Amino acid sequence: DQQVKQNSPSLSVQEGRISILNCDYTNSMFDYFLWYKKYPAEGPTFLISISSIKDKNEDGRFTVFLNKSAKHLSLHIVPSQPGDSAVYFCAASDNYGQNFVFGPGTRLSVLP
C-alpha cells in the first residue's frame, strides 16, 4: 500500500518553461514534506521542504505547494533548465520528521 504516490513516472519539459511535479499522499497524519533530486549514480539531494502549517514555500526557482484537504503537493520549477533533468522524489513524515516515506519518483527531462 503506497502511502506516497507520484503518478507520473516521467515528465518532459522545454527549457525555460515551468515544470510541475505532483505528489499525492494517503496518510492524513503526515505533517512534513520534502522534495529530493537525484542524479544517476548519486545519492538524493535535498531541494525544499514544507510543513503542514504552510501552503507554500519558495526557494529561488523552486516552489512547493501543499493542499492538505486534497492530500496533494506539487513542486514547481521555473524556469526549467537542462541541469534540472533528474529523478525527483517527494517524501512525507508523520512524526516531526523522524521517519520519512518516499514516493517512487518522477524522472524529469528538460529539453534544450
Added chain:
Amino acid sequence: NAGVMQNPRHLVRRRGQEARLRCSPMKGHSHVYWYRQLPEEGLKFMVYLQKENIIDESGMPKERFSAEFPKEGPSILRIQQVVRGDSAAYFCAGRREAQETQYFGPGTRLLVL
C-alpha cells in the same frame, strides 16, 4: 551530498557471502537512516538508528539483515548470506537532532552474483 560518506561505492558478492556497508554521516548528525532502492523503484526505508540505539527497524527484513551505529565509528548495515534479490543501491542519510532534513550519502551499489 554534503559530506556524507558511504563505502564501498560498489560491492560484488557471491550468493551466501556477507556484505558489510558503511556510512559516516556528517559531523554532528546523530541520527542515521538506511534505505534500499531497487532498479526503477523509489527509496524504501529500512532502519533508523541513533548512536548505539535502533529506533525503528520496521523496514528491515528480520533475517540476515542487521544494522548498528556505535558510539564511535560509522554506521554498519550487514547482510549475511546474500541472495540475488539483495542486489540494489543502499543509501544512508543523516540528520541532526531536532532537524527534519536528511542528508544522503552517494550510496553503495551491491551486486550479488
